[in-house]
Amino acid sequence: MQMERLTDSNLEQAKLYFYQLLVSRESYSYREILALVTENMKNLLQADSVALYIYDEWQQRLERISYAGLRQSGFRLSVDYIHQGVCMPDMLREFPHVLDRVLPLQRPNERVIGFLYIGGGGEMIPDCRELAWEIGDCVTHLILTHQAKEDEQHTAQLYEATTNLHASIDMHDVLRVLITTLQRTYPQFAYALLLAQDYHGDTDLPIKNLVYDYSVHEASTRAYMTGEVQVEESANGQVINRYVPLNGKQGIYGVLHVSVPAAMKYTKSDHSFITKLADSAGNALENARLYQHSKKLISDLQLINETSKKMNANLRLSDTITLMHQQIRDTFGGEEIGFILYRGDQDAGDILNGSTGFFFEPNSHIFLEWIARHCRDAQGEAMFISNFQERYPDVPLPYRSLLVIPMVRSEQLQGVVLVLHRNPSFFTFESFRLIESLVQHSSLSIVNSMLRERLENLVITDYLTNLFSRSYLDERMHEHILKDAQGGFILIDVDDFKKVNDTYGHNTGDYLLIQVANLIKDLLGPSDVAARWGGEELAIYLPHASLDQTIKKAERIVQRVADSTRPAVTVSCGVSTWTAADRPAVHNLFSRADRKLYDAKRLGKNRYCI
Numbered sequence: 001m002q003m004e005r006l007t008d009s010n011l012e013q014a015k016l017y018f019y020q021l022l023v024s025r026e027s028y029s030y031r032e033i034l035a036l037v038t039e040n041m042k043n044l045l046q047a048d049s050v051a052l053y054i055y056d057e058w059q060q061r062l063e064r065i066s067y068a069g070l071r072q073s074g075f076r077l078s079v080d081y082i083h084q085g086v087c088m089p090d091m092l093r094e095f096p097h098v099l100d101r102v103l104p105l106q107r108p109n110e111r112v113i114g115f116l117y118i119g120g121g122g123e124m125i126p127d128c129r130e131l132a133w134e135i136g137d138c139v140t141h142l143i144l145t146h147q148a149k150e151d152e153q154h155t156a157q158l159y160e161a162t163t164n165l166h167a168s169i170d171m172h173d174v175l176r177v178l179i180t181t182l183q184r185t186y187p188q189f190a191y192a193l194l195l196a197q198d199y200h201g202d203t204d205l206p207i208k209n210l211v212y213d214y215s216v217h218e219a220s221t222r223a224y225m226t227g228e229v230q231v232e233e234s235a236n237g238q239v240i241n242r243y244v245p246l247n248g249k250q251g252i253y254g255v256l257h258v259s260v261p262a263a264m265k266y267t268k269s270d271h272s273f274i275t276k277l278a279d280s281a282g283n284a285l286e287n288a289r290l291y292q293h294s295k296k297l298i299s300d301l302q303l304i305n306e307t308s309k310k311m312n313a314n315l316r317l318s319d320t321i322t323l324m325h326q327q328i329r330d331t332f333g334g335e336e337i338g339f340i341l342y343r344g345d346q347d348a349g350d351i352l353n354g355s356t357g358f359f360f361e362p363n364s365h366i367f368l369e370w371i372a373r374h375c376r377d378a379q380g381e382a383m384f385i386s387n388f389q390e391r392y393p394d395v396p397l398p399y400r401s402l403l404v405i406p407m408v409r410s411e412q413l414q415g416v417v418l419v420l421h422r423n424p425s426f427f428t429f430e431s432f433r434l435i436e437s438l439v440q441h442s443s444l445s446i447v448n449s450m451l452r453e454r455l456e457n458l459v460i461t462d463y464l465t466n467l468f469s470r471s472y473l474d475e476r477m478h479e480h481i482l483k484d485a486q487g488g489f490i491l492i493d494v495d496d497f498k499k500v501n502d503t504y505g506h507n508t509g510d511y512l513l514i515q516v517a518n519l520i521k522d523l524l525g526p527s528d529v530a531a532r533w534g535g536e537e538l539a540i541y542l543p544h545a546s547l548d549q550t551i552k553k554a555e556r557i558v559q560r561v562a563d564s565t566r567p568a569v570t571v572s573c574g575v576s577t578w579t580a581a582d583r584p585a586v587h588n589l590f591s592r593a594d595r596k597l598y599d600a601k602r603l604g605k606n607r608y609c610i
Contacts, residue, residue, distance in 0.1 A: 492540070
């Protein structure tokens with residue numbers, strides 16, 4: 001009877017004490033209130049020691065929240081516990097006393113929220129089940145209040161952080177907000193950002209490249225691949241590593257590595273806050289990347305548009321190649337840039353002016369032959385190689401980074417653009433795609449420039465001898481006579497050409513004309529202009545030439561033709577010159593030479609006359 005009365009009295013006393021604590025909870029923290037509850041229970045029950053354990057459902061552990069009694073009591077700080085399982089004294093205390101009791105903090109048919117461990121010492125502890133219920137109600141109320149307050153703080157912090165994260169479209173700002181928020185909220189944790197792509201911002205942030213290797217970085221790799229949080233204990237057991245993916249709507253952009261000391265509590269609320277913050281950062285990173293990518297696309301399109309406009313402005317081939325060379329060099333930084341045209345199945349192709357020096361060196365020929373074979377075998381497929389020497393050690397090339405962009409027109413391979421650099425992995429895949437697009441848009445202009453120049457060449461050249469036409473020579477002579485100080489003109493006629501045709505046939509006659517034309521080309525100076533005047537007559541205009549220089553040229557022509565043609569033929573030449581004191585019309589200069597040519601014929605041919 002005395003025990004029952006004591007229990008009833010204690011119960012009423014405990015209820016009043018709990019009520020007072022809850023009413024005045026603003027003056028105490030969550031743990032301070034629980035410490036007061038535990039101390040009061042020890043005194044009320046006259047126990048040697050009392051420990052309060054609360055069940056952490058998220059980690060499935062019993063955590064010792066408060067304790068009153070002797071310091072060296074053997075009470076464990078935390079133990080694994082299966083919910084609704086039996087909890088015996090030896091689970092919570094190393095060496096329990098036979099009179100110790102463990103009371104579940106629960107009302108009938110409700111879930112256990114924890115346990116009250118009562119160390120009885122040398123006396124029997126009365127039945128305290130109803131007291132445990134009241135303690136359970138008090139603790140439940142405190143836990144709910146504490147969680148609500150913590151959730152409110154986290155919500156405010158998350159709102160502020162999310163606002164700041166999405167206020168910027170700069171990756172560095174997004175990452176800084178993420179780290180700053182975490183360090184302010186959990187200063188005792190350590191952090192690292194494992195990003196999926198190379199980051200080129202400031203180095204003051206704890207940023208590392210994500211390594212895709214299950215054998216070495218299993219947890220971080222799994223977090224990135226699955227999009228789920230991964231937990232891993234350090235080798236010494238002192239740190240719990242958590243890998244939280246930075247999830248966006250369209251992908252995963254990295255992993256947040258959070259190192260938590262094993263002795264520190266990490267609640268479900270903490271997990272929810274960090275995960276939501278990482279998701280918000282992932283979305284902000286995605287927006288920043290999309291913005292940067294869209295800016296890059298706009299810039300790329302502007303580059304392609306600008307280049308296409310310039311190339312479609314009826315540029316000559318040399319101007320087109322120069323423009324392409326400048327755009328590639330300025331935008332992508334290639335050390336060597338080559339423009340190669342293919343005609344039929346020739347081995348290495350023609351190297352266009354505007355290509356850099358390496359392509360004109362003799363030792364580049366093997367490499368260019370290899371490129372030509374490879375492009376034809378691959379049917380014009382582009383190549384992006386980050387280390388050529390490693391991939392093709394048998395092909396001599398002092399450059400490692402290589403871009404090969406085919407020029408294709410009407411599904412036919414016309415040539416290639418080559419961009420080289422000595423350093424491996426110098427070009428990014430994005431730059432490769434941009435150069436490829438730029439070349440594809442420019443290929444038509446390059447081919448059109450070639451065709452236009454070929455057409456112009458056909459108009460101003462003779463189809464048989466490949467010398468200029470008479471009309472072109474007339475124009476050039478007219479220009480020079482107006483602005484130069486002097487010049488010379490030689491009219492050339494193949495002697496007895498009709499006899500050659502009658503004896504050997506017209507094919508041989510044509511062949512002889514080609515021979516003579518080629519011999520004349522070999523004797524021309526850089527500014528001299530040779531043309532087919534008509535039939536078997538050829539002509540040369542020598543800008544700036546004096547009378548002596550013109551005579552020497554005529555003499556060499558007569559001699560070379562007589563010595564080198566097969567079947568052997570000779571030529572007769574008429575020479576005329578002019579000076580600034582006497583600027584004749586073109587037809588007058590021709591008439592003078594024509595009269596001298598007639599004199600050479602009359603005097604026995606195979607000679608020149610002045």
